[in-house]
Amino acid sequence: MSNQTESILAQAKNKRNLKRQNTVQVFGYILVWLCGIIAVAVVFWIIGYVLSQGLGVINLEFLTTKPAGGVSGEGGMSTTIVTTLYLVILTIVIATPLGVGAAIYLVEYAGDASRESKLVAFLVKAARTGVEILAGVPSIIFGLFGFALFVSYLKLGFSLLSASLSGAALILPTIIRTSEEALHTVPRSYREGSLSLGATKWHTVFNVVLPSAIPGIVTGIVLSVGRIIAETAIFWVTLGGSYYLPKTIMNSGRSMALHVYMLASETRAFDKAMGTASILIIIIILLNLSINILSRSLTARMIGNE
Amino acid sequence: MDIDANCEKFQVENLSVYYDDFRALNNITLPIKCNQITSIIGPSGCGKSTFLRAFNRMNDLIPHVSSEGRIIKDTQDICDIDIVALRKSVGMIFQRPNPFPKSIFENVAFGPKAHGVKAMVELEDIVEKSLRLSALWDEVKDRLDKSALSLSGGQQQRLCIARALAVNPDVLLMDEPASALDPIASLKIEDLMQDLKSQVTIIIVTHNMQQAARASDFTAFFNMDEDRAGYLVEHGETARIFTFPGEKLTENYISGRFG
Numbered sequence: 425m426s427n428q429t430e431s432i433l434a435q436a437k438n439k440r441n442l443k444r445q446n447t448v449q450v451f452g453y454i455l456v457w458l459c460g461i462i463a464v465a466v467v468f469w470i471i472g473y474v475l476s477q478g479l480g481v482i483n484l485e486f487l488t489t490k491p492a493g494g495v496s497g498e499g500g501m502s503t504t505i506v507t508t509l510y511l512v513i514l515t516i517v518i519a520t521p522l523g524v525g526a527a528i529y530l531v532e533y534a535g536d537a538s539r540e541s542k543l544v545a546f547l548v549k550a551a552r553t554g555v556e557i558l559a560g561v562p563s564i565i566f567g568l569f570g571f572a573l574f575v576s577y578l579k580l581g582f583s584l585l586s587a588s589l590s591g592a593a594l595i596l597p598t599i600i601r602t603s604e605e606a607l608h609t610v611p612r613s614y615r616e617g618s619l620s621l622g623a624t625k626w627h628t629v630f631n632v633v634l635p636s637a638i639p640g641i642v643t644g645i646v647l648s649v650g651r652i653i654a655e656t657a658i659f660w661v662t663l664g665g666s667y668y669l670p671k672t673i674m675n676s677g678r679s680m681a682l683h684v685y686m687l688a689s690e691t692r693a694f695d696k697a698m699g700t701a702s703i704l705i706i707i708i709i710l711l712n713l714s715i716n717i718l719s720r721s722l723t724a725r726m727i728g729n730e
Numbered sequence: 731m732d733i734d735a736n737c738e739k740f741q742v743e744n745l746s747v748y749y750d751d752f753r754a755l756n757n758i759t760l761p762i763k764c765n766q767i768t769s770i771i772g773p774s775g776c777g778k779s780t781f782l783r784a785f786n787r788m789n790d791l792i793p794h795v796s797s798e799g800r801i802i803k804d805t806q807d808i809c810d811i812d813i814v815a816l817r818k819s820v821g822m823i824f825q826r827p828n829p830f831p832k833s834i835f836e837n838v839a840f841g842p843k844a845h846g847v848k849a850m851v852e853l854e855d856i857v858e859k860s861l862r863l864s865a866l867w868d869e870v871k872d873r874l875d876k877s878a879l880s881l882s883g884g885q886q887q888r889l890c891i892a893r894a895l896a897v898n899p900d901v902l903l904m905d906e907p908a909s910a911l912d913p914i915a916s917l918k919i920e921d922l923m924q925d926l927k928s929q930v931t932i933i934i935v936t937h938n939m940q941q942a943a944r945a946s947d948f949t950a951f952f953n954m955d956e957d958r959a960g961y962l963v964e965h966g967e968t969a970r971i972f973t974f975p976g977e978k979l980t981e982n983y984i985s986g987r988f989g
Contacts, residue, residue: 539793613828617890620786621897622818623844631840632830725877 471705478698486699491667491683497693501700503669507677510584510670511591511663512652519592520645523599526551530600531607532629559597566594567658575662582664582676590662594655595648602647606640607633639722646715650708656681680704737764739901739931740785744799747780747789754780756959757799760950767923767932769942769968772952773988777960778935781952782903785933786820787813803901818845821894821930823904827886829878829893834870837878837889841897856896863929864892865922884915891922895930902926904934908941920945939984943972951980 485500492499530552538545570590580586610633618628656679664676665686678686680700687697740762747755755777762768770778780789787808789795801808808816818841829837838857839847847853857874861867866888870881878889887907894902904923908916916938923932923945936942942949949972950965964976975981982988 535793611828613824613826614830616788616791616822616824617828617830617893618840618844619791620788620817620822620824621841621844621894622814622816623841624814627844631844636831 474698474701474705477695478700478702481695481699482702486696487703490669491678493667495691497687497691497696499667501680501683501696501703503667504678504680504683504700505703506669507584507663508653508679508681510673510677511587511659511679512649514584514588514673515591515595515652516645516649518588519595519599519648522592523596523644524603524641526555526596527600527603527607528629528634531604532625532633555597555600558593559601562657563594563655564657564661566590567661569593570658570662581674582662582666584663584670584673584675584677587659587663587677588673590658591652591655594658595651598648598651599641599644602644603637603641606637606644609640610636639719642722643715643719646711646718650711653679653704653707653711654681656685660685680707738762739764739803741802742784742799743802745781745784745801746798747777747784748796748798749792750794753957753959755784755797756955756961758960758962760962760965762931762933763948764931765927765929766947767927767934767945768948768950769946770933770935770950770952771937771939771942771983772960772963773954773983774937775958775960776952776954778952779905781960782905782933782935783822785901785903786817786822788822818897819899820901820903821897821899823887823890823894823902823907825906826910827883827890829881829886829889831877831879833875834878834881834889835874838892838896841893845897857892860892860896861889863895863926864888865918865925866892882915884911884918887911887915887919888922891919891926895926899930901931901933904932906935906937909937916941939986943968943984951975951977951983953979953983 487500487505488502489500490503491497491501530548534544534548538548567590570586570593574580574586574589575582580589614632614636615628618632619625623631659679659682663679663682665678665682666676667678667683668675670677681704684697684700684704687693687700691697738761740760742758742760742762745755745758746753758781770781772778783789784797784801785803785808789797790813803811803816803820830840832840835857838860839853842853842856847856858867858871861870866885869885870876870889878886881889887910891902891907908919911919920941923934926932934942934946946968948965949968951963951971952960953963954960963979964971966976971980972984975984
C-alpha cells in the first residue's frame, strides 16, 4: 500500500472515530437531560396534584376556623397552623443551643482534649459516631423514645413539651453536623489573627469564629424547621392530636402534618387533607426560598458588598 | 531618636523546635536589638516562620510541637510570661492579610475589646490613633463602618498592622507581610516599618533580598542542614551582611545563586 492510501485510510478512520464520539456525546447528553426532566416532572406532578385537589377548599374561612373533629372532618385548620408555629419555636429553642454548643466543642475543643486524655478521645469518637448514626434513624424511633421517656416515664403526657423535646432529639444531628461544617469552613487565619492579639480561645470562638459561621448554622436551623413542619409519626406519639389550641406547653396539640394524616386516615374529608397539605407545601417552598435569601444576605453582609 | 545600641529586646538561647521527631530548628542563638528592624532571610523550608512563631508562642497551637532552649524577652523567659500578656505585647502580622469579616472599626477595636476596654470614646480614640500609626486613617476615616474585606490587599495588611498596634505591643513579628502585595503596596509597608521603629522592635521574615537590604537594620541568615533542620548561618548589621558576608553560603544566597 502506498503512503498516500494509508493516510487517506487513516483520515477516514479518524473521521469515523470522531463521529462515534459525537454520537456518544449526544446520547449521553439526552440521557442526563431526561433524568433531570423526569426528576423535576415528578416533583411538579406531586405538588401540582396536591394543589389541584387542595386549593379548592382553601379560603379565609378554612384558614381561620378551628377544626371541629368528627368523621366528616368539620371546620378549618386554624389551630394546627398556630400549633405548628409553637412546636417549631419550642423545638428550635431547645435544639439550637445544644447542637451549636456540641459542634463548637467538637470542632474547637475536642482535638486538644483528646490529645490529653485517652478517655476523652474515646468519648469524642463515640459522640461523633453517635451523631452519624442518629442522623439516619427513622423519626418514628425518636417518637417511641420520646413516648417512653417524656410522655410516660417523666409523666409529661402528650404535650407540646414532650413533642418539642423529642423533635429536638430528631434534629440535633442535623444541627450539629451543619454547624460543624460551618465552623470548619472558618479560615484558620481568623483564629490565628485573634489569638495573636492576646485574645483568649473563648473570646476568639465567640467573637470571630462563631459570627463567621452564622450563615452555615442558620441554613442548618432552617432545614431543621422544615423537618419539624413535615414530620408526622414522631409527633403522633408525643404531641397527641388534640385539635384544640394548646394553652400551655403541657397541653396536647395537632401540627399541620398531623392534621393531614388524621384527616386522611380518620375522616372522609380527603379534600380538606389536601387543602392542609397544600398550605404545608407552600410553607415549605417559602422556607426553602428564605434559606437562599437569608444565607446570601448574611454572606454578603460579611463580605461587605451589600 | 535616642536608641540604646546595646539594648536587647530578645535573647534567643539555644532554641531548637521539633515537630514530633523532626527537628525544624537547630540550636539557634541570636540577640534581637530594641527598636531595630531585624530581618530573617533564608531558603524556603529553613524554619524562618517557625522561628518567628516561637516569639509569641504561636507554635503552641500546633499539636506535637515541642522546643528546647529559651527566649528571654527583656529579662523574662517568655514561657514564664502569661500567654495573653505575651501575645498582647508581641504582635504578629501574617503572610496573607487576615482582617476579620467585620467593619474596619471593629477590626481595630477587636484587641482592646478583648482586653476589656468598653468605653466607646476610648475605643474611638485607640482606633484613630492606631489607624494613623499604620498610615491608613486618611484612606478609611469616612468609612470605618464598612467591611474590612472591601479594602484592597495592601490596605488590608495595613489594617492588620493597625489591629496589632491597637493593643500597644512593643514588638511586631511580620511573616512575609508583603509577599501577597504588589510592589507599591509593599513599599508602603516598608515605609511604615521605618515609622514604627521608634515604638516597636520589628522582626520580619522575608523572601525578598532587596526588601531585607532596604528595610532592615540587622539581618540573620538561616539555612538548612542535611537533615532539613534550620540553623543560623550568620547574623549582623544588614549593611555588613550584604556587603561583606562572613560566609560563602551567605554570599551565594544573597547574590541569588541558590534559594
